[in-house]
Amino acid sequence: MDFYVFLIIAAISSGTPLLFAVLGGILSERSGVIFLGAEGTMLIGAVVSCLTFVQTNNLLLATLAALAAAGGMGLLHAFLCVTLRANQTVCGLALTLFGTGLSAYLGKPVAGQALAVAVPRIKLPWLESIPFAGRILSNLDVFVWLSFALVMLLYLYMYKTSWGLHLRAVGDNPATSDVMGLSVSVTRYIHVVACSMLMGLAGSYLIMVYSPNWIEGMTSGRGWIAVALIILAAWNPLYALGGAYLFGGLDALGFRMQLMDIGIPSYFLKMLPYVVTILVLMAVGWRNRNKPSVEPKALGIPYMREQRF
């Protein structure tokens, strides 16, 4: 029993940064812009968060600083990809390389330094009485509750508001949206910046909660996993929750199995989440092979009003 409780708590803890990043990615890609800068943006978020915390010892300030820095990265991406119509893949890769390098440089002074962060947990006494689930739910920190709230909010935003309708329309058919009097550029700017801020929040969570000391390249590929999970989640925030926790759970399971020492080389256990991601993508692709793709149709294509054919 305890094993499962701890496993699930570990899964949530490991899945939450992914969840933030995936939710962000969904926003950006729904507006038609691929954001491959996830890894770099998360690192920048983490390092800025870490530095701010060392200076101020204030969790809120550290988080806000991460949001601002990551938002800056998103603004840069939007400027390059929306205004200058640069290739989105190249821009994203450049952003990741830039973020990785810059974060390593900025993080030098604080590398390896343990942060004494006390992330508030939300105690809900009436929840604890529920068997099993109560023990999990009563042990979650504010970030996790924030991520739950974001999933619901983004779902309602995308499917129940006019702004969400505009977002989906811009990502599927910018020319039509333009004719309907919606601004393609503004929609894209807003969502790309929101995306990068969520990715910064993911980085902030990594350093404030998941492993509170800065190590160069500490995201270790989570940004890329998030990019894959966007597709797995079919650009829907509700599915993102499942995808992120599936991955987080496998991550935690691999770690636990390593502790139990069952004779499988640790490299294979570390591969587990990635292998399962590939398998799930294959399964989903096979099941949907005859259905129209849910991918935003204009994903990756810069929009230009007077462009002919």
Add this chain to the structure above:
Amino acid sequence: MNHVVKRFGDVVANDRVDFSVARGEIHALLGENGAGKSTVMSLLSGIYRADSGELFVHGERVRIRSPRDAMQLGIGMVHQNFRLVATLTALDNIILGEKKQPWRGASWKRKKAKEISELCEQYGLQFPIDAPVWQLSVGEQQRVEIVKTLYRGADIILLDEPTSVLTPSEAERLFMTLRELKQSGKTIVITTHKLKEVMAAADRISVMRKGRMIASLDRKDTNAKELAELMVGRALNDAGEVPAGQAGAAIMAVQEMTVLADHGYRALNGISFEVKEGEIIGVAGVAGNGQKELAEAIAGLRSWASGTMTCLGERMEGASIRRRIDKGISLIPEDRMKSGLAGSLGLVDNLMLKSYRGNERFRMGVLRNKDNERWAAQLIDRFDVRTPSLTVPVRGLSGGNQQKLLLAREIDQKPKLMVAVHPTQGLDVGATESVHQMLLDLRDSSAGVLLISEDLDEVMRLSDRILVLYGGNIVGELSKTEIDKDRIGRMMAGIGDSEEAAR
């Protein structure tokens, strides 16, 4: 509009165009492809901005800088390629762009659905409002577009080539709708190059040619012949009857061909037919009834679910594209720039795309550039491709010259069977004539041609036999002597001679 000029690079699409429409009339803008009609429409609807000139709406000078400006002036446009988001429902598409009331709960949606249904009823425009748009037929999508402009309060409605995607009966229904709209005080502008429609539906007609406005006439004062001459810019000699071909032995026989479309439904439903030497088989039908899949399956671009194809005594349904090419099957694809030519390469390279392997083009691993250029120059001369040089990227050529280049490459391969998909789409009269002549010459050299086209007049003129496709079945086969436009039109709409399979 007054003296409006619009350029794209060096091309002047509208050269000092004056154009005026009176309130409450149906005005037809007539001209060939590339005459600048669509540009005029796009300028009025704010998609393009004029380089110079003035626009007036209800007597006031206005600037239309974006589609939103146009909308505020009460101008709504129905584009030739519909501006609908395919994954959204019809309702969502209609209310897209509405900014009031951000929260959209169930009751709000019900209210809007009711409002829109009432609008539909008022003008007799029917479509399922809760279905995603990609599931609607083309006619229904067009109705969604019209309702969309009405819903947004347009009183000037622009329709760009509205009938190009419709069957004759659907077009008839559209014109009834337009007349009804006119009755209720709306102003309507349509562009078209079909004279018959103009004479049937319009009150006033403006003719454009090569970016210039040639004339504006009342329908009462003119006739089809005069309009045609204005449109083309010279007296027309009636395109005479095409002599029938001499059908010989069968080149290709298709039995029980079943092919799946992209989304897994059956695009072709066990059809069988034959193509013989020296004949042109026309395939008529409204877009989306299996024509695309038919061409792709024959050329080897799409796999067969079942059925057989025998080509000159050899079973070919499972053959690779390469084997089919070697056997003499040639394809003129629907989108010449997408799957016919390599846009950034020059003319010589494009001509070599299918023959580069041969010894004439290629020796010991090295291209024989001198020889190739001489050969290319000959072909270009023979097929009358007009180009500044042999090495310019073919992207820059006009559509007609691109198509002639493509046909030059294919015909030089001496194909036994040519599948030509919309071979004259977007071409002007001159280029269309040349392409038709090339196809007829090919037929007379005892090759078989499968001509797939949405242009019914083209199919009827060139074909020795016509197959009508509807819903993935061959619903009719007519020989040259039986060709009758009304009958084919009925078949295209699924109302066969025998069965009443109409929707």
